[in-house]
Amino acid sequence: MAAGVYLEVHGLTKKFGSVPAVDYVSFVVPPGSVTGFLGPNGAGKTTTLRMLLGLVTPSAGTATIGGRPFRQLDRPANVVGAVLDSLSLHPKRTALSHLKIFASAIGEPDSRAQQALSLVGLDDVARRRADTFSLGMRQRLALATALLGNPSVLVLDEPANGLDPEGIAWLREFLRSFARNGGTVLISSHILREIEQTVDNVVIVSRGRLAYQGSMADLRRAHRARVLVAAADPAGLATALAAQGITDAQVQFDGRLAIAGAAEAQIAYVASASGIAIFGMIAEQVDLEQVFLSMTSGQFAAPPPGYYGGRP
Numbered sequence: 001m002a003a004g005v006y007l008e009v010h011g012l013t014k015k016f017g018s019v020p021a022v023d024y025v026s027f028v029v030p031p032g033s034v035t036g037f038l039g040p041n042g043a044g045k046t047t048t049l050r051m052l053l054g055l056v057t058p059s060a061g062t063a064t065i066g067g068r069p070f071r072q073l074d075r076p077a078n079v080v081g082a083v084l085d086s087l088s089l090h091p092k093r094t095a096l097s098h099l100k101i102f103a104s105a106i107g108e109p110d111s112r113a114q115q116a117l118s119l120v121g122l123d124d125v126a127r128r129r130a131d132t133f134s135l136g137m138r139q140r141l142a143l144a145t146a147l148l149g150n151p152s153v154l155v156l157d158e159p160a161n162g163l164d165p166e167g168i169a170w171l172r173e174f175l176r177s178f179a180r181n182g183g184t185v186l187i188s189s190h191i192l193r194e195i196e197q198t199v200d201n202v203v204i205v206s207r208g209r210l211a212y213q214g215s216m217a218d219l220r221r222a223h224r225a226r227v228l229v230a231a232a233d234p235a236g237l238a239t240a241l242a243a244q245g246i247t248d249a250q251v252q253f254d255g256r257l258a259i260a261g262a263a264e265a266q267i268a269y270v271a272s273a274s275g276i277a278i279f280g281m282i283a284e285q286v287d288l289e290q291v292f293l294s295m296t297s298g299q300f301a302a303p304p305p306g307y308y309g310g311r312p
């Protein structure tokens with residue numbers, strides 16, 4: 001595959017009637033990594049993906065693949081493989097014959113059908129009829145069709161939907177390996193937890209607007225767990241912790257010290273060594289799914305500083 005293909009969406013807008021389904025959305029999907037496209041139902045994910053793939057004409061803005069709109073790609077199936085809707089399969093046809101039909105439609109030889117089946121681990125069922133396929137097998141077959149043209153980009157709408165944990169683990173490994181080889185991957189989901197372990201970056205949309213764009217690592221860092229400490233001398237404890245290199249400590253409105261980047265035992269040790277009494281200590285748990293929900297509840301609609309994508 002030709003590696004290094006960027007997906008770029010700029011000011012993308014789609015109105016159905018007077019209501020914008022997608023409202024001035026901008027983001028970049030870099031190669032060599034997996035990007036999650038997140039938002040609750042109706043947030044505008046599918047409409048955005050359809051515009052990226054030339055299936056819906058934007059009301060405004062641009063969506064490009066390797067710098068060109070999808071409709072201007074010379075051999076699109078060799079650049080981008082996409083799975084948007086559930087694959088419609090003829091019940092009596094085998095997995096292999098389905099793939100051969102799709103292969104011939106994009107000008108690929110029959111041999112590519114067998115290769116694509118192997119890539120998704122369906123060799124053993126190549127000659128089984130589609131009406132005997134489980135949902136997971138159908139999802140893999142849909143992925144195999146997307147891979148027929150040996151594309152550098154994969155765009156998958158809700159690929160984890162309906163997969164069991166084993167299926168999700170398999171998909172994770174597959175997509176991560178595709179990205180490691182230089183591929184560009186964009187997958188949508190309405191559940192962060194479902195793709196949290198798979199993606200390197202996230203683009204979050206809410207009510208058609210960009211709510212967040214950044215790496216998973218940054219998202220985790222910004223919302224990392226803190227330890228809340230009730231101490232006799234919070235300011236003194238903050239100074240003692242800073243002397244040990246623990247500098248992220250803030251006194252809260254209730255007088256407790258909120259400390260990030262240190263374990264409870266370490267904090268207790270520093271307090272005791274400094275002669276500062278501690279009355280209570282609680283480790284906060286951060287649930288990223290809750291963070292995601294708060295971003296998409298409709299109030300939060302601005303990208304964080306440093307990311308472009310807001311309205312001009």
Ligand SMILES: Nc1ncnc2c1ncn2[C@@H]1O[C@H](COP(=O)(O)OP(=O)(O)OP(=O)(O)O)[C@@H](O)[C@H]1O
Pocket residue numbers: 016020021039040041042043044045046047048190
């Ligand atoms: N062809 C259409 N005509 C009118 N409205 C549409 C059309 N397609 C989508 N919409 C509306 O645009 C909004 C965004 O829909 P979209 O399918 O893009 O969201 P989504 O994030 O993919 O959600 P879901 O996961 O439920 O598919 C919704 O309010 C939807 O009802």
